[in-house]
Amino acid sequence: MDYSKTVNLPTTDFPMKANLPAREPEILKKWMEMKIYDRIQESRKDAGLYILHDGPPYANGHIHIGHALNKILKDIIVKHKTMSGFRAPYVPGWDCHGLPIELNVTRELGDRAKDMPKTEIRKKCRSFADKYVRIQMDEFKRLGVFGDYENPYLTMSPLYESKIVDVFGKILKGGYIYRSKKPIYWCPNCVTALAEAEVEYGNHTSPSIYVKFKVDPSTAGIKGVDADNLHAVIWTTTPWTIPANLAVCFHPQFQYSVFKFGKEYYVLARGLATQMEEVVGSKIEGEFPLTREQIEKFRVYHPLINRESRVIFGDHVTLDAGTGIVHTAPGHGQEDYVIGIQYGLEVYCPVDDEGRFTDDYPDMKGVNVFDANDKVVDLLRKNGTLIQTSKIEHSYPHCWRCKKPLIFRATEQWFFKIDHDGLRRKAMSTVDTTEWIPVWGEARFRSMVETRPDWCLSRQRSWGVPIPSFRCSKCQKNMMSAESVEHFAGIAAEKGIDSWYTDDIGSLIPSGTRCQCGSEDFIKEYDILDVWFDSGVSHFVVLDSWKGHRWPADMYLEGSDQHRGWFQSSLWPALALRGSAPFKTVLTHGFVLDEEGKAMSKSLGNVVPPELLIKEYGADILRLWVSSEDYRNDLRIGTDMIRQIADSYRKIRNTFKFIMGNLSDFSEKDRVPYDKLSDLDKWVLHKLYHLSKKIIEHYEKHEFHLVYRSMLNFCAVELSSVYFDISKDILYVEPADSVKRRANQTVLSEALKSMVKLITPILAFTSEEIWQFIGMKNSVHEESYYRLDDSYDNPEVESRVEGLVDVKKDVLKAIEEARKEKKIKTSLETDVRIFVSDQKLRGQMMEMGDEIKRFFQVASVELAGEESSGLVKMDYSSVSVMKTSGNKCVRCWNYTPDIGTDPSHPELCPRCTGIINKIKA
């Protein structure tokens, strides 16, 4: 007789092979048809609100793995909050304006771009951005990320654009906006400003000159030094910036001395003095160390122009080259500018748009700066302030378009004043009231806020939101008022932002506007706003105007680069207009690196595109990978790791499959009450109860890698290795409707119901697949976490069972020894003798009777009364094993000495004989 037909083997069509790349799109389709996002929102319309406000990715190009990480993390939080009973809307956004898109478009257009009107270029930029918004949207959906894709926020939408102008106007009204000079890259040939991204570095030969700045003899006063011949010495490779020199900069910590060269006395950093011997062409004849106080007292004179050059101190001074004293022209260098601002120096720039000297430097008025190099050197030589000149070849910025060398030149820009009205102080205090994850984000953000300079808001570009300012055509003064901006915001809201370019100035400027000089004749200016301002006002736009939202958001979640980026660009406008931060919690994640921990780059060829992983493994594998790593640090990804994640996925999937297979004949009416369960059953429920609690806590603390870990361990150890392995002897062998088996199934059913929901925020697709498979009509994402009964918490059972588990480890080790010696093959054919010294445990084992055989999965267990010979001392007990003399029952596969006692079933053990007879009857 084939007894395998009498055994309750698991039956399920739930496929072992997930085939996620094919299955996930089907699930997506179903979600789309049922409008899953809307359904969830609708079903929770009265629930507590939790808002994760999306930071907008930039709409050029396909998503990369970092986007996937960011969106999946957000989605896990949103799904967790949803499962916890909250209404957690999620409005995805896109950053649409800005240089990268404009560059893409103008590069595509080539030379045609030059003659094209701004409105045409803007149109092309708009459709470029639009294309990638669509692409990225599909890619995010494919990841299983839920959101209001019908109503995303786009920084280029008419509503959003007019909101930007509106917010800008209010900030202007608050007195935060001012106009000032700032040095930027400038191409004198193209007569245009350039952004860092447009700069190409290439070799260039420049003059290298050492110049003396005379120290006022009355401020010298150093014993042994001829006060009339004392000079501070600087080195530069841009002689043409000497006319714009306003200061000489020392390092606050370096040691400076006066060095005697013949009749001359030079102030130099000590570390560079010997190099100067070669430059000067003679030996140092004496050194006179200087204190900082002495240096501070010096008055130093400009070598060409009759004015003082201020003595200042800055950390940017280095000993790499030169003299340790830096020629400082705030209008022509980034560092010079920054230190100049600190010392209140003018951002002085005597150079015009074409790169020629202006009236400010009459000696060379109209001379191109590159031609001026030689002339400046001549002048210095003539007046005796030049020490040495030579040529140097070095890397120098060039224009990407015309390939000519660039200059750094101060131009008029619009700024956001960070220190107006105590704003920086307010920012510092919001840092305290915001929750930072990880905690060090607070210190990082604080130090950035503490030191950040004013925010330069203007860009000389086409693709963005125009700064609606005017210039008086008579006196050239700027005109922009809260009223004039408000006026334009109204027009923008009604007709779109492009009116700035298309409409006549008469309609754009409020009637009766008059310049201080009395003129009413204005012209439009065409600067646009920094795109960071666009995304920085997203909280005003979305949280104020989207249905069912509120200001501020509960959470901002981005990469740690946004401490300087979006978190700040969002904070400053919020503080200026509302006095508090737009976020309660700021969570940052690290960056995705390759398997060696190196940053991904095209040149290294180590980029892992998400679509490749999705195509090969599926989005759930990607989601599981995200959950498996501690995102607070940088994350790594590579083929080996993904393979490992796929293995873990299979373990989890198979666990579900096993449970479902064994529940095929179980329904709620078959449930067995808790007090009828075995210790082992209760132990699993106890473990499950705590797993559930722990996992929800991990989600709450945003520690998803611990969710992953707990879940995987539970599947592998508590369930697969311990519970399933032991209980197969009941599930398969006992009569289908026996209490023991139903008890087992009751536990499995509880496990299934709770676990599928616990993993839903992470395995968005697979949990849905399981949910549908067990016959549910709705989506698992509309559900809440399953609440396990508090009575499952049973520490007493836990300690009882775990005492046995420990002893079982000993038994398994002993069996393994015997197996190696080829004495036995399987644990089931083993007779075991055990001695445990713990009285309680021994009593417990005795009470178990035959159950203990099942627990240890052996043929027989004999409890020794004392530590006797033949027993081997192990970790928790003393054990001896030997091959049983019994035979194998063909039905239950257990070994017993009494096979075939019933002649009608010669191959069965008494237990199975009884069961067979019962089934037949």
Next chain:
RNA sequence: GGGCCUGUAGCUCAGAUGGUUAGAGCGUACGACUGAUAAUCGUAAGGUCGGUGGUUCGAUUCCACUCAGGCCCA
């Protein structure tokens, strides 16, 4: 060059107010099973806790420096 962060078995992660043999899962090897089967079960091997120096009776844990890597600035 500066600020911040990271560095524990092949991989992903735990861990300890400094104190006996530093843990888990996965992977690997070997074995078992063939009634979770492109599954399942068992056992084992694997780490001078990035390196050096210091504080200490004692440091992987504290301090300094250093190396490798990351983000942001310059």
